[in-house]
Amino acid sequence: MSRPLLLSLLTYGLLLAGIITVHGEFIALALPLVTYLLIGYLQAPGEVKIEATRHLSAERSSPDSDVDVTVTVTNHGLRLEEILLNDIVPTGLTVRSGSSRHLLTLASGGTCTFAYTVSGPRGAYNFKGIDVQVNDHLGVSSTQVQTEAHGHLFIFPPVTRVRNVAIRPRRTRVYAGMIPARAGGTGTEFFGVREYQTGDPPHSINWRASSRYSDTLFANEYQQERVADVGIVLDGRLRTNEFSRGHSLFEYAVQAAASIADALLNQGNRVGLLLYASYLGWTLPGYGKIQRERILHALANAKTGDSHVFSDLEHLPTRLFPPESQIIFISPLTDDDMKPLVQLRAQGYDVLVVSPNPVKFELSYLSSSNAEVQLAGRVIQMERSLLLQKLQRANIHVLDWDVKEPFDQLVKRMLGRSPVILRAIGR
Amino acid sequence: MTNIALVLSILLGTASLAMGYGQAGATAYPRWFLLLAAVWIFMHFRKWYWFSSIALLLTVIAAAYGVWREFLTVWMVLGAVGGLLAWDLSDFARRLSYAAPMDDTQTMERQHLTRVGIVAALGGGLAMLSLYVRINRLPFEVAVGLLLLAVLGLTRLVIGLKKY
Numbered sequence: 001m002s003r004p005l006l007l008s009l010l011t012y013g014l015l016l017a018g019i020i021t022v023h024g025e026f027i028a029l030a031l032p033l034v035t036y037l038l039i040g041y042l043q044a045p046g047e048v049k050i051e052a053t054r055h056l057s058a059e060r061s062s063p064d065s066d067v068d069v070t071v072t073v074t075n076h077g078l079r080l081e082e083i084l085l086n087d088i089v090p091t092g093l094t095v096r097s098g099s100s101r102h103l104l105t106l107a108s109g110g111t112c113t114f115a116y117t118v119s120g121p122r123g124a125y126n127f128k129g130i131d132v133q134v135n136d137h138l139g140v141s142s143t144q145v146q147t148e149a150h151g152h153l154f155i156f157p158p159v160t161r162v163r164n165v166a167i168r169p170r171r172t173r174v175y176a177g178m179i180p181a182r183a184g185g186t187g188t189e190f191f192g193v194r195e196y197q198t199g200d201p202p203h204s205i206n207w208r209a210s211s212r213y214s215d216t217l218f219a220n221e222y223q224q225e226r227v228a229d230v231g232i233v234l235d236g237r238l239r240t241n242e243f244s245r246g247h248s249l250f251e252y253a254v255q256a257a258a259s260i261a262d263a264l265l266n267q268g269n270r271v272g273l274l275l276y277a278s279y280l281g282w283t284l285p286g287y288g289k290i291q292r293e294r295i296l297h298a299l300a301n302a303k304t305g306d307s308h309v310f311s312d313l314e315h316l317p318t319r320l321f322p323p324e325s326q327i328i329f330i331s332p333l334t335d336d337d338m339k340p341l342v343q344l345r346a347q348g349y350d351v352l353v354v355s356p357n358p359v360k361f362e363l364s365y366l367s368s369s370n371a372e373v374q375l376a377g378r379v380i381q382m383e384r385s386l387l388l389q390k391l392q393r394a395n396i397h398v399l400d401w402d403v404k405e406p407f408d409q410l411v412k413r414m415l416g417r418s419p420v421i422l423r424a425i426g427r
Numbered sequence: 428m429t430n431i432a433l434v435l436s437i438l439l440g441t442a443s444l445a446m447g448y449g450q451a452g453a454t455a456y457p458r459w460f461l462l463l464a465a466v467w468i469f470m471h472f473r474k475w476y477w478f479s480s481i482a483l484l485l486t487v488i489a490a491a492y493g494v495w496r497e498f499l500t501v502w503m504v505l506g507a508v509g510g511l512l513a514w515d516l517s518d519f520a521r522r523l524s525y526a527a528p529m530d531d532t533q534t535m536e537r538q539h540l541t542r543v544g545i546v547a548a549l550g551g552g553l554a555m556l557s558l559y560v561r562i563n564r565l566p567f568e569v570a571v572g573l574l575l576l577a578v579l580g581l582t583r584l585v586i587g588l589k590k591y
Contacts (some may be wrong), residue, residue, distance in 0.1 A: 003480075010483075021495065025503070029487070029494055029554065031554040032508045032547065032554055033507070035550035036511060036515070084522070102526065102530050103525050135522070137538070137539060
């Protein structure tokens with residue numbers, strides 16, 4: 001029950017008792033309550049004119065890093081005797097130090113500044129405003145308003161630097177890059193031998209081949225290196241990512257997507273991202289640092305989800321990706337994912353699957369002393385190995401990732417390109 | 428500071444009621460008032476602030492009952508004022524609990540205690556005054572004005588109840 005209502009009821013009860021019993025003392029008893037109520041109402045806060053501004057020490061951050069939030073509140077109205085400011089911290093963020101709630105007195109034209117530190121997991125967080133509750137000094141009347149003080153904080157997934165991601169899509173774009181283009185021209189990798197033409201540099205002449213013919217010179221041709229179109233498909237289906245006891249592989253998948261996108265964009269490729277979860281989150285392909293930001297924003301917002309439509313890969317919109325381009329599918333994989341992936345390969349796409357290993361992940365937190373769990377783990381691991389073999393037989397490159405191993409090491413081992421000098425001596 | 432004032436207010440209210448009842452020969456009641464004081468203090472320190480409303484209700488009802496039984500009214504008024512003070516301070520303590528450690532709560536406490544002390548003194552003083560000042564003839568205009576005030580107050584109360 002609200003405070004003024006309780007006091008009013010008591011006051012009228014006493015007055016009524018006084019009238020019924022014709023006892024003036026009842027009214028005398030009511031007088032302190034009436035005085036309290038009247039003074040409370042006389043001191044009631046008027047129109048609340050509050051303005052708030054917010055400053056974040058960083059608008060982009062990494063998981064569990066501290067971000068300072070500074071809020072300045074200015075009172076443009078009358079003096080506020082008791083004002084409770086409660087900055088609404090977005091769900092997911094934790095206040096590490098300081099406080100987002102303050103009780104104070106604010107003079108007319110006065111300003112109050114408070115700061116606190118937040119941190120949180122990957123995500124996009126919107127600070128909306130501040131709940132302001134103004135009371136008279138007896139707390140009889142109260143006014144509640146919400147003042148806008150917007151702020152956006154993006155906590156991006158950690159990006160592990162991956163030096164080289166060696167991919168070989170059938171089709172490349174016209175611009176020079178680092179992806180072998182399956183076409184002769186200038187480059188570093190030997191491609192073939194052709195007849196010497198005027199304008200070819202003398203050092204390109206293949207003397208061994210030319211010596212076999214008396215009147216013709218032959219020149220070495222190198223493989224052109226160009227940029228390519230790459231579509232990264234991040235599997236956000238709940239059934240493939242979420243496991244018992246709240247464990248999830250999705251964060252690892254997001255990290256892998258971020259690292260691969262970063263590496264491919266650094267190589268100059270055109271990269272797009274498709275989040276395949278309860279909805280399709282499509283980041284249009286693009287180049288460079290701006291595209292890196294776009295992809296990181298999309299990954300910051302990425303969440304797992306469940307949907308009947310996207311429960312399997314049958315509805316993967318392949319038309320989003322240019323024909324014969326590279327598709328990198330990041331998923332723990334299930335048995336029924338094989339057919340759509342093989343179909344993608346059959347359509348001419350070059351498919352690379354990065355699969356965080358769900359079996360090893362689950363076994364890592366289940367009891368290692370339980371023989372039945374270990375046996376079940378072995379059986380499921382065998383089934384998974386079989387699935388991966390089938391995919392490899394369909395000419396799909398698969399990276400089976402035990403998430404205990406750092407992702408950059410896996411990529412270096414499985415996808416890294418050795419430096420030119422080592423390739424020249426055949427290592 | 429608020430907690431000390433709150434305990435003193437609870438003791439003032441309940442001890443006044445106990446004294447009033449005890450002086451009138453109703454010796455069975457004072458122990459219940461002391462129990463109410465103990466429970467109220469316990470509940471406050473457990474941060475169960477909702478109990479203060481119940482305690483205020485009990486205090487005022489006890490004071491009204493005392494008035495009806497024609498016990499010494501001064502003690503009853505003091506009991507009601509003590510209950511009102513304690514109820515106010517309990518809610519103020521609840522509001523203070525929202526403050527951050529770096530907030531200047533000491534100044535707020537000092538100001539609030541001063542103001543609520545003045546309000547209690549004023550209310551108590553008016554009540555005491557009304558006990559000794561008798562108006563034998565009330566002019567018709569004043570009576571109509573008081574009636575209108577009562578109607579206005581009742582209307583506001585009904586509106587408040589509807590909202591609740």
